[in-house]
Amino acid sequence: MIYWCLFFLTVLKAVLFSTGGFGPLPSLHTDFLANGWATEKQFAEAIAIGQIAPGPNGLWVVSLTNLSGGLIGAILGAIALILPPFFILLVRKFYARVRYAPSTQGVLDGMVLVVSTFSIVVLANIFFNRSPDVILLLIAVISAALAATKRVSVNLILLVSAVAGALLLH
Amino acid sequence: MxxxxxxxxxxxxxxxxxxxxxxxxxxxxxxxxxxxxxxxxxxxxxxxxxxxxxxxxxxxxxxxxxxxxxxxxxxxxxxxxxxxxxxxxxxxxxxxxxxxxxxxxxxxxxNQYPVVQNALKAAFASIFGISIITNWRNIRPILRHGKQEGLLPLFSFLLIIVITAILYRVFNFSVILLYLIGSCAGIFIYKFIIKKKPRLPK
Structure with missing residues (x-):
């Protein structure tokens, strides 16, 4: 019981203090590894599965909580993911008054810089801790280059990468 | 109709x-x-x-x-x-x-089949590459805004990025503490360094 409570509150905290699909990643990565609930490998798998599945970006959290806590974990993860955005109903009430305040813009920009930096650092951590070979490095670089052009669909990039991995990696 | x-x-x-x-x-x-x-x-x-x-x-x-x-x-x-x-x-x-x-x-x-693991490994490598671009797109408008305001705001925004990476990677700072530091640093920059109204949406 205590485990599930802690599990739920840990996911809830990560979602509550972040924004965007990958926002909870740094916090979850720290807490799940520290508690022994997930491995680096499971993080990589959950993120990959979450990207392949339909729906908003953050559903990789459901995959992660499923891989680490089974069906109960997945349900708790989904609830923790759904609750914080309801905060928008409160924000809506005073948004008009604060939207152009320098402090609001400062908080937003500061948070975006921190979350974006985090996300890159954590994903790089997971990627390089698994000792990637030349093929994986090439896949990462080519995917980044193709995404930067905006001409190739992200789904196609992921699909071709997965097929290339299945055929070329040993 | x-x-x-x-x-x-x-x-x-x-x-x-x-x-x-x-x-x-x-x-x-x-x-x-x-x-x-x-x-x-x-x-x-x-x-x-x-x-x-x-x-x-x-x-x-x-x-x-x-x-x-x-x-x-x-x-x-x-x-x-x-x-x-x-x-x-x-x-x-x-x-x-x-x-x-x-x-x-x-x-x-x-997942016991190597071919499946390899496909997912490659998918993750691809996501890592794409995420660098996605996050860069999030950061770029802020840096561009900083640059328009002068070197000091730009340098301040860059400092948040560098300090976040160091505090997290080297000193294992808690994530929530870093969110707070980032938000406070953002407020400080807008209140005391930029000293202008923030950009309005088009």
């Missing part, structure tokens, strides 16, 4: 159905989901206007959690009150979370 009929026939059942369809067809992440939301609610059913959607996006930026879910809640709230919010979120999340779970379960049953 067909569109105006559709606009007149709003019902909770239809609201749930539309979100459900978006939930099972939005392969490709948040951008595709948002595209489908605009397509259905603004252009096909005309239940909300472009201006209302822009405001919803603005409010979503200062809300915790997944932005797309926050948009969903506000659209549902506008159309049918709190019941509409709950119904909209469930309509979007239930199918997509179920497919995510099915994919996770399928993966667990085949």
């Amino acid at each position: 067909e569109t105006s009929n559709k606009a007149l026939t709003f019902s909770l059942k239809k609201l749930f159905y539309i979100w459900f369809i978006i939930g099972i067809t939005s392969f490709g992440g948040g951008a595709i989901t948002q595209f489908l939301i605009q397509d259905k609610f603004i252009y096909e059913y005309r239940w909300i206007t472009e201006e209302e959607y822009t405001t919803i996006i603005g409010i979503g930026q200062i809300t915790p959690g997944i932005n797309t879910l926050a948009y969903t809640i506000l659209i549902g709230r506008k159309l049918a009150g709190f019941r509409g919010s709950v119904l909209s979120v469930l309509g979007l999340v239930i199918p997509s979370a179920t497919i995510t779970l099915a994919l996770s379960a399928a993966y667990l049953s085949v």
Whole structure:
């Protein structure tokens, strides 16, 4: 019981203090590894599965909580993911008054810089801790280059990468 | 004519159905989901206007959690009150979370095969590459704004990035503490370094 409570509150905290699909990643990565609930490998798998599945970006959290806590974990993860955005109903009430305040813009920009930096650092951590070979490095670089052009669909990039991995990696 | 009929026939059942369809067809992440939301609610059913959607996006930026879910809640709230919010979120999340779970379960049953592990390893490598671009796109407008304001604001924003990476990677600072530091640093920059009104949306 205590485990599930802690599990739920840990996911809830990560979602509550972040924004965007990958926002909870740094916090979850720290807490799940520290508690022994997930491995680096499971993080990589959950993120990959979450990207392949339909729906908003953050559903990789459901995959992660499923891989680490089974069906109960997945349900708790989904609830923790759904609750914080309801905060928008409160924000809506005073948004008009604060939207152009320098402090609001400062908080937003500061948070975006921190979350974006985090996300890159954590994903790089997971990627390089698994000792990637030349093929994986090439896949990462080519995917980044193709995404930067905006001409190739992200789904196609992921699909071709997965097929290339299945055929070329040993 | 067909569109105006559709606009007149709003019902909770239809609201749930539309979100459900978006939930099972939005392969490709948040951008595709948002595209489908605009397509259905603004252009096909005309239940909300472009201006209302822009405001919803603005409010979503200062809300915790997944932005797309926050948009969903506000659209549902506008159309049918709190019941509409709950119904909209469930309509979007239930199918997509179920497919995510099915994919996770399928993966667990085949993950002993090296070919599956290699495919997922490569997919993750690809996501890592794409995420660098995605995060750069998030950071770029802030740095561009800093540059327009002068070297000091630009340097201050860059400092937040560098200090965040060092504090997290080297000193293992807690994530929440870093969010707080980032927010306070942002307020400081806008209050004392930029000293101008923040950029207004177009």
